[in-house]
Amino acid sequence: MTRMSIRDALNRAHQDLMAADDTIVVIGEDIAGGAGVKGGAELGGVFGVTRGLGAKFGEGRVIDTPISEASFIGMATGAAMTGLKPIVELMFSDFIGVAFDQILNQAAKARFLANGRFDLPLVIRTTMGAGDSSAAMHSQSLYGVLAQIPGLMVACPSTPADAAGLLKAAVGSPDPVVLFEHKGLYGHEGDVADDLPAVPLGKGRLVTEGESATVVALGAMRHAAEAAVTSLEARGISIDLIDPRTIVPLDLTLIANSVKKTGHLVVVDEGTDFGGFADAVISAVARDHFGALKAAPVAVTPPHTPIPYGRAGEHAWLPHADTITAAILALLDMQETA
Amino acid sequence: MTLDDLKPLFEKAHFIRAFEHEIAALSEAGDVPGLVHLCLGAELFEVALCANLEGPGDQVTGSHRSHGLALAMGADPVAVAAEILGRTGGLSEGLGGTQHLLAPEVGFLTSNGIVGGQVPLAAGAALSAKTLKTGGIGVAVMGDGATNQGAVFETMNLAVALKLPLLFVIENNGLGQSTSAHYASGGISPMARARGFGLAASHVEGGDITGCLKTVDRLVSWVRETGSPALVEASVPRLSGHYHGDEQLYRSAADSQPDPLEQFEDTLLRAGATATECHTIKTGAHAAAKAAVTAANQQADTSDEAVARWATRLGGAA
Numbered sequence: 001m002t003r004m005s006i007r008d009a010l011n012r013a014h015q016d017l018m019a020a021d022d023t024i025v026v027i028g029e030d031i032a033g034g035a036g037v038k039g040g041a042e043l044g045g046v047f048g049v050t051r052g053l054g055a056k057f058g059e060g061r062v063i064d065t066p067i068s069e070a071s072f073i074g075m076a077t078g079a080a081m082t083g084l085k086p087i088v089e090l091m092f093s094d095f096i097g098v099a100f101d102q103i104l105n106q107a108a109k110a111r112f113l114a115n116g117r118f119d120l121p122l123v124i125r126t127t128m129g130a131g132d133s134s135a136a137m138h139s140q141s142l143y144g145v146l147a148q149i150p151g152l153m154v155a156c157p158s159t160p161a162d163a164a165g166l167l168k169a170a171v172g173s174p175d176p177v178v179l180f181e182h183k184g185l186y187g188h189e190g191d192v193a194d195d196l197p198a199v200p201l202g203k204g205r206l207v208t209e210g211e212s213a214t215v216v217a218l219g220a221m222r223h224a225a226e227a228a229v230t231s232l233e234a235r236g237i238s239i240d241l242i243d244p245r246t247i248v249p250l251d252l253t254l255i256a257n258s259v260k261k262t263g264h265l266v267v268v269d270e271g272t273d274f275g276g277f278a279d280a281v282i283s284a285v286a287r288d289h290f291g292a293l294k295a296a297p298v299a300v301t302p303p304h305t306p307i308p309y310g311r312a313g314e315h316a317w318l319p320h321a322d323t324i325t326a327a328i329l330a331l332l333d334m335q336e337t338a
Numbered sequence: 339m340t341l342d343d344l345k346p347l348f349e350k351a352h353f354i355r356a357f358e359h360e361i362a363a364l365s366e367a368g369d370v371p372g373l374v375h376l377c378l379g380a381e382l383f384e385v386a387l388c389a390n391l392e393g394p395g396d397q398v399t400g401s402h403r404s405h406g407l408a409l410a411m412g413a414d415p416v417a418v419a420a421e422i423l424g425r426t427g428g429l430s431e432g433l434g435g436t437q438h439l440l441a442p443e444v445g446f447l448t449s450n451g452i453v454g455g456q457v458p459l460a461a462g463a464a465l466s467a468k469t470l471k472t473g474g475i476g477v478a479v480m481g482d483g484a485t486n487q488g489a490v491f492e493t494m495n496l497a498v499a500l501k502l503p504l505l506f507v508i509e510n511n512g513l514g515q516s517t518s519a520h521y522a523s524g525g526i527s528p529m530a531r532a533r534g535f536g537l538a539a540s541h542v543e544g545g546d547i548t549g550c551l552k553t554v555d556r557l558v559s560w561v562r563e564t565g566s567p568a569l570v571e572a573s574v575p576r577l578s579g580h581y582h583g584d585e586q587l588y589r590s591a592a593d594s595q596p597d598p599l600e601q602f603e604d605t606l607l608r609a610g611a612t613a614t615e616c617h618t619i620k621t622g623a624h625a626a627a628k629a630a631v632t633a634a635n636q637q638a639d640t641s642d643e644a645v646a647r648w649a650t651r652l653g654g655a656a
């Protein structure tokens with residue numbers, strides 16, 4: 001066991017994977033950095049995740065690109081169809097817009113259209129999350145949008161072990177996988193087993209165990225929810241907190257079994273209040289386990305607006321631990337200050 | 339260009355420089371919410387460009403690095419600063435911030451968080467001007483890095499195919515974040531690419547005020563009169579990090595470039611201005627910039643109220 005940050009765990013996972021398999025290439029903007037600039041040092045990506053890879057594996061395998069997301073994501077898709085295992089870094093998930101055809105129509109559909117005659121081991125790592133005043137075009141959590149597209153696997157790690165483990169699983173997956181890393185969590189530390197074991201796609205984790213309600217949360221919201229759960233412990237309220245870790249495939253069994261026990265469901269989602277992850281979970285539970293629910297399920301999401309820049313606006317926009325606490329208490333029909 | 343024509347431009351360029359320094363200082367003090375991409379090195383060119391434009395008939399769109407352009411088009415400096423600070427009185431009450439400055443009232447349609455995202459929008463402004471016969475033009479300002487975006491290539495072609503009164507402006511500072519244009523940009527210059535699409539194209543040095551004014555005037559007049567697109571590439575230094583606080587370890591100290599504002603001052607001195615005159619203009623500009631940014635910094639942050647108003651308007655789930 002070693003304690004390390006999500007950034008370092010991802011970096012180590014890249015090192016392990018690339019050392020073991022020389023068909024893995026890493027592609028993105030500024031991921032080695034300083035390309036063509038004389039005399040400078042390596043940047044290693046704007047969040048430092050790929051630092052050192054360029055020096056170790058060379059520019060043939062750590063490929064800095066022009067600011068051309070449509071072409072380099074399409075290139076990575078084609079390469080994944082023809083023998084390479086590309087890991088693409090898309091600096092911010094907000095930039096997916098300029099590359100969307102290559103993801104939505106090309107990467108997501110190629111295996112289906114070939115009726116599975118080839119694997120498409122493409123991994124797109126990208127960032128998400130508000131909280132640092134990066135504003136409307138550098139803060140979105142677009143996992144729900146991608147999860148709607150059949151053919152893509154979508155995961156959102158919230159701990160160092162899961163980040164490294166999901167990256168490993170993603171590289172081994174025959175289907176394209178998009179990993180959403182929360183910008184605010186890169187420095188988040190946790191214990192990681194020395195061999196950085198893969199975390200299977202589609203397997204959620206029960207973070208805390210309890211009786212009163214089921215709370216489903218991922219990414220940074222998992223940590224906000226954990227804080228809410230801790231604050232409720234003092235009042236004798238215990239919670240099943242589930243971090244599904246992957247959205248597609250989703251561990252509905254874990255969620256359903258918990259709801260059958262607690263009868264109460266809260267889903268926390270930084271993505272969107274309409275037709276997103278929270279709505280999908282609530283809809284699935286309501287359809288299949290309506291009888292288990294003792295009250296209407298609750299979605300805790302930001303309001304339906306772009307992400308504001310000003311500090312007060314962004315703070316008000318984001319769900320926080322106290323928002324989640326209040327939602328759980330309201331669901332359980334309890335006063336906020338008892 | 340007489341000395342009297344040049345002095346206000348010198349003053350404006352220094353105002354922008356000082357404005358950026360004030361923002362940088364507030365950023366260090368923790369008063370600026372987001373990362374700011376300063377335009378240090380491009381002020382002279384931007385002032386020369388906008389001297390040939392008139393909003394709101396002409397509409398300019400810019401990149402993430404657009405504080406100077408918004409100011410050069412005549413946006414209220416207190417409102418620009420307040421937006422960058424995320425405060426009340428900001429252009430959009432702090433909803434947009436440093437990368438999302440919108441002042442269409444004065445001809446600065448929008449800046450952008452997405453590299454190249456602003457370029458098709460300027461084609462739209464050009465289409466409006468053409469269709470509505472306003473006599474205005476669209477102007478798309480971008481960095482050299484943006485020229486590798488598909489939307490930019492598409493817009494160059496579209497502007498030629500549809501004959502749009504659109505001026506493409508490339509501020510070539512040789513860098514996109516940490517990556518050099520030399521590495522990223524397929525060997526040929528933005529101008530050569532533009533000519534490949536059939537655009538009229540010229541190059542200017544960002545430290546040459548008379549050259550910038552003359553070339554921009556010629557191209558703007560051509561776009562206005564013929565209704566056809568053109569491109570101007572300006573070589574400008576990036577005198578700062580990609581954003582303020584960028585340590586730039588990827589860059590060696592040796593690549594320091596001359597400061598266009600010093601070159602501008604030399605031009606003035608050669609044209610007969612005295613050192614005292616230049617000094618007076620600069621101190622005045624610095625004081626004015628400080629006053630504007632300080633006034634903005636005294637405003638409250640009410641962006642929570644601003645976003646709440648939108649939450650009820652956009653029709654999300656209740």
Ligand SMILES: Cc1ncc(C[n+]2csc(CCOP(=O)(O)OP(=O)(O)O)c2C)c(N)n1
Nearest residue numbers: 095403451452453481482483484513514515
């Ligand atoms: C589509 C997209 N890709 C990447 C980025 C991240 N990014 C922001 S600015 C920048 C460099 C832009 O370089 P250039 O266009 O030359 O402008 P400069 O910063 O030099 O003014 C990058 C890569 C982005 N904002 N949008």
